[in-house]
Amino acid sequence: MNRIEIRHVNVVQYINPLREGGSLPAIVKADDGFLYVLKFRGAGQGKKALIAEFIGGEIARAIGLHVPELVFMNLDDSFSKTEPDEEIQDLLKFSVGLNLGLHYLSSAITFDPLVTAIDSLTASKIVLMDSIISNIDRTAKNTNLLSWNKELWVIDNGASFYFHHNWQTWESHLTRTFPLIKDHVLLEFAKNLNEASQYITTHLNTKKIEEIISLIPEDWLESDADAFSPNDMRAAYATYLKAKLAMIDKLVKEAEDAR
Known part of the structure; x- marks a missing residue:
């Protein structure tokens, strides 16, 4: 079996929130030029949801299912300072550090x-x-x-x-x-x-x-x-x-x- 390699990328642009469910994931752009759905460590279920997302995703991939690429995404504190929406501002503030990104499947x-x-x-x-x-x-x-x-x-x-x-x-x-x-x-x-x-x-x-x-x-x-x-x-x-x-x-x- 091939070894799993998870890339690390940095968020360079917050594009828009996906207002589905309570965790407010967002579409963001990373420094590799690709778009991702970013799952935040500061959301409701916190880091445990990221762990479940990561393990579940890589298990699905291991058994031959299609899963968007998972990456570890670093979010710095600059985004919360320029975000006008208070709810999103708090989410960004509490999510500084390493989060989880899923490659964005455009038009899915x-x-x-x-x-x-x-x-x-x-x-x-x-x-x-x-x-x-x-x-x-x-x-x-x-x-x-x-x-x-x-x-x-x-x-x-x-x-x-x-x-x-x-x-x-x-x-x-x-x-x-x-x-x-x-x-x-x-x-x-x-x-x-x-x-x-x-x-x-x-x-x-x-x-x-x-x-x-x-x-x-x-x-x-x-x-x-x-x-x-x-x-x-x-x-x-x-x-x-x-x-x-x-x-x-x-x-x-x-x-x-x-x-």
């Missing part, structure tokens, strides 16, 4: 299962992936999928790994399945779950999991509110993912029963 449209056909294996991979990462936010109301260049692209995994909002109880999640899969927007199309599970367990091995976890920026894992150290958190994320892969047959059955 929100995936609509009633309009765009999807193959069963791709749907099955996404359903199982979301079971593994406990993603509660890929429903008919909010698909978090894009159609671009006649392909399906996976975005917005920030609501995953919700156990990390309470580290005191994280171990209780290790043996749980994911009943909320019943609400997944792609569940009815996921008719190749067994084939998808074999693909996932082949491509998402222990080495790949540990590589992804190792790339989480250190300061995203630092928090005065959490008793866990960054190393403790890395170990917990890896343990969680390995536990879910070990019970993938149960996740397959749960999804099949729900479908």
Whole structure:
């Protein structure tokens, strides 16, 4: 498997906010000349949402799904000083430092299962992936999928790994399945779950999991509110993912029963 390389870029222009949901991501331009959707560390769920977004995105890529390039984006304090909107001004002020960017897919449209056909294996991979990462936010109301260049692209995994909002109880999640899969927007199309599970367990091995976890920026894992150290958190994320892969047959059955 190829090693993951995450580029570091600097924000040079704040273009406009995407007023969808409560976190106010924005379209920005970086010093490499490309546009990105910037996810802010100062938004509602803070750095934990960036961690979930990063791990989920790289897992999706590892199992052969289309994901916009993820980059670490440095934001300096100059943008908040020139922003007239007070809400955005505060968001920029609290997000100085390293944030997460997703390559902007110009002219992409929100995936609509009633309009765009999807193959069963791709749907099955996404359903199982979301079971593994406990993603509660890929429903008919909010698909978090894009159609671009006649392909399906996976975005917005920030609501995953919700156990990390309470580290005191994280171990209780290790043996749980994911009943909320019943609400997944792609569940009815996921008719190749067994084939998808074999693909996932082949491509998402222990080495790949540990590589992804190792790339989480250190300061995203630092928090005065959490008793866990960054190393403790890395170990917990890896343990969680390995536990879910070990019970993938149960996740397959749960999804099949729900479908």
